[in-house]
Amino acid sequence: MDPTHAPTPALAVQLASEEVWLLADKALYWPAGEALLIADIHFGKAAAYRALGQPVPQGTTTNNLQRLDALLAQYPCRQLIFIGDFLHARQSHAPATLAALHAWRERNSELAILLIRGNHDRSAGDPPATLNIRVVAEPHLLGPFALQHEPHPHPSHHVLAGHVHPVCVLRGRGRQRLRLPCFSLDDGVCLLPAFGAFTGGMQVDPQAGRRLYALGGGGVWPVIAAD
Template identity: 65%
Template sequence: MTPHLPIELEQTELWLLADKAIYWPDQKTLLIADIHFGKAAAYRRLGQPVPHGTTQANLQRLDALLARYCCAHLIFLGDFLHAPESQTPAVLAQLDEWRASHPSLAVTLIRGNHDRRAGDPPASLEMNVVAEPLLVGPFALQHEPDPHPTHHVLAGHLHPAYRLSGRGRQSLRLPCFCIGQRLSLLPAFGSFTGMMEVDADPGRRLFVVGDGSVWRVG
């Protein structure tokens, strides 16, 4: 297995992680896109039969990454909370408990479209909430995949995926990193999210994730 794959982007080393995140070693920073906390809770409040435990599962995956990689800063590239209905007592209690277990970790949220509707996280989570773009080194950290005039964009929002084709009609759709010349996309970190298929067009590299590994397909 290859739990992380180093790449060079804008003369900077980034690690593409098999758990759908990016680790930036020089900055000791973990980048997460589209975690959508409370999405299942929001759907249940609308009467939809959806799985329980997605918030806890996402937090456990996040904790595993924070334990594996030396992180001083965690940056969410938008869509931290899914909707106003996501702010249930149960979801907020889990988030408070998680935050209390990482008191020295700096956490930043770059507002995405769902955050603007859901509202900022409670002050108890001690998160620095900012508008996009957040300029760090050569990168413009954003939620929306809009070009930036001077910086390489790292964004979320689109939940990219690539379809692997096998024999006959067999195929498998997997989340992927889409690394372009001036704009790159992270897959959605949340375990209860949709995906948008992308192709391996000229000028961009695709790295799929699955079965605990990362590998290039285009």
């Protein structure tokens, strides 16, 4: 990361001979397909924790929906694709969470929405049919891409996956340490950061053939060059 440069809110990279845009707000945009891809939004996670008696912040669903609206307003979008973990748990079917989702869906009623089931979706159950979300199992093939929640290689398509919630650690002078969400691009597999406002992360370390792009300060920052 170079703080002397202005932040880049979207960075174009090549995957499977296609241009995709890595977005600073933890999403991926495929211009040729006019598709916005979101991983691990975990709607209702805070509600699920509160149902267990845990003191966690409120307003995460509203925050996630506002960020989605901002991205949909900025990028031409024919389809919104959730790569797993739309709902966090069965307790995520809380009335307030579902009411907010239905109100948002009503404002975006013409938008095609696809969900590739993730591990949390299998335990939480599919979204209500009234949200008009098409739900499929992984892998879902779209153009040159295999859309999967789990980051397993695909024999013929480049994988776009979530599940891991990748973060990278940047170290500076004086033992400075900064932990940021990131995109992790390996040969054949691209990991998307978790979009949800109330999610953790797993550290992904640099290695040969891997490109890491940290997200922070409203920008996308390459932290390791492609080979």
